[in-house]
Amino acid sequence: MLNWIFVGLNIFVAVTMAATSALPAKPHKNVILETTLPHNALQQPPILALTQQYKKQLWGLAIFFSLAGLPIMFIHFDSLALLYFTLLLFGLIGTFYGTEIHFIHKMNQLKRHQGWGIPITTEKMVDTQLILTKNRRLVPISWFGGSGILLLVGLFSNWRVLGWTTSWPLILALSLSWLLFLLLYWVIAALPVRVLTAQPEHDRLLNDAYRQTWSRQMVISSYVLGILPLVVTLTTIIFSVMYLYLVLITGFCVYFIYDLIRERNFEDQLLGDFSLTTTTDEDRYWRYAMYNNPNDRRLFVPDRVGVNISLNLGRPAGKLIGGAILVLVLGLLFSVIGGLLALDFGGNSIRASATTQAITLKAPGTRTSQIKRQEVTQVRLMRRLPANTVRANGIGTAHFAIGNFRVQKRSAKLYVARDTGAVLRLRTKQRDYYFSAKKPQETRRLYRALH
Amino acid sequence: MRLRIDAASTVPLYQQIHDQIILGLAAGELRPDETLPAVRQLADELNVNMLTVAKGYNLLKTEGYLISDRRQGTRVAADFQADKLFMQSLQEQLHLLTAAAKIRGLSVAELQQIITTQYQGFEQGE
Known part of the structure; x- marks a missing residue:
């Protein structure tokens, strides 16, 4: 099952990368492949030929990486499947990014060769009336109230049902993510208004549409996230609620992409009808889809493709946030891979020891549990894990169940290699502990020692 | 604006x-x-x-x-007056500009024409 998910995910990422990487090849505000060109040059044959070649290469890469992901189906070990998938993902992202950079260079060369340079302007223009009413179409901030209440109720139910030790990572992660949407809403409200056309009313239309679309997306995102803790609680009663939530997430992603592309098309149409009055050549600050301008005080800026907001790496806070995200993502990824590798190839990786005072349960990827012998109210040896087992946080694959789970509506900590034929359950007042070493005789030995 | x-x-x-x-x-x-x-x-x-x-x-x-x-x-402001302070400032600035125009050989008529054109430009919203 996990292998199929990886294969599907790989194809999804490859197709998404091709589709999103192709977006910069469509002119937006006189910028095509990160290169600012005069308005009349955008439809010139050499430009069209280069963008066609670029798109063709992207879709070729999407097919190549989709096929390269198929061998995952035949990998037996979860750790190796994840490692292969991760390496493929890095290769995929790196290749797509490299291709984009290569074509940005080509477009720059073409610009120089054709003499399409635009004089660099240091002039800035603002519309005083537009500044005063720039956020009139912004979705009201009070709309976050509903998602905030949903989140609080959900987190409270998590705490009640799963207990503090199991639910605190979820509570922390979801609260921070919800605050991030609120922060992005504030960023959108604070973004400067742009004077792009000769007509103030057209600038107003562009500004209103941009802020409304993005603020609406932030509010909807906060609801999709805010309902998650309630879904987690409900899955401990009816697991199929999770499938409903996955349908909701998929629907939201489709709508999100549709809405941003609709917004971009609206901007392009309006800008196409009313040519730009200010063609500011910002190419020197945009390097390979990243914005780096130490003289710009803004931390977040609208990107030049028209469907995103970028971080200004020229500011110290920008470098800090960018670095922290990179470290967090890589750290999380490699810690999971490390945990799975240790489980698959670490020999006696799931192990237990018992003294007259306490029982110690250990496994990679989760905390070691020390249970006092007098706290154990019941010891039972079973053939397999009960069917009603739901993961709260931890590793749950076809071969292992490690971490915090909910088993038969009770909070449980699992140290289990699946399908060994022997699972030991230790019951305490607060929670159950399930243990199953890779070799069933070790599980039975512990059972005899405790019984 | x-x-x-x-x-x-x-x-x-x-x-x-x-x-x-x-x-x-x-x-x-x-x-x-x-x-x-x-x-x-x-x-x-x-x-x-x-x-x-x-x-x-x-x-x-x-x-x-x-x-x-x-x-x-x-x-x-709701209304503007050509008060004493403004008139004094205008005189001073025009004094210097007129002197520079005279040095460069502009006639009174030419100077008047420039001012008239500028003034009319503002009236037409340029």
């Missing part, structure tokens, strides 16, 4: 803000009693220091073009 500033110009930024607002008023792009963005708001939009905008606004307030209060923020 549309306000332009050039960071690379030799004219100080506060002076550019000051001049642009007077030009906007003369051309009718700014109306009497019209609200202007607050100092902080305009500084954020132009990506300049707040003190720069405050200096430009303060100069305009001293000259009677802008008024500000806590409740209504910064606004264009």
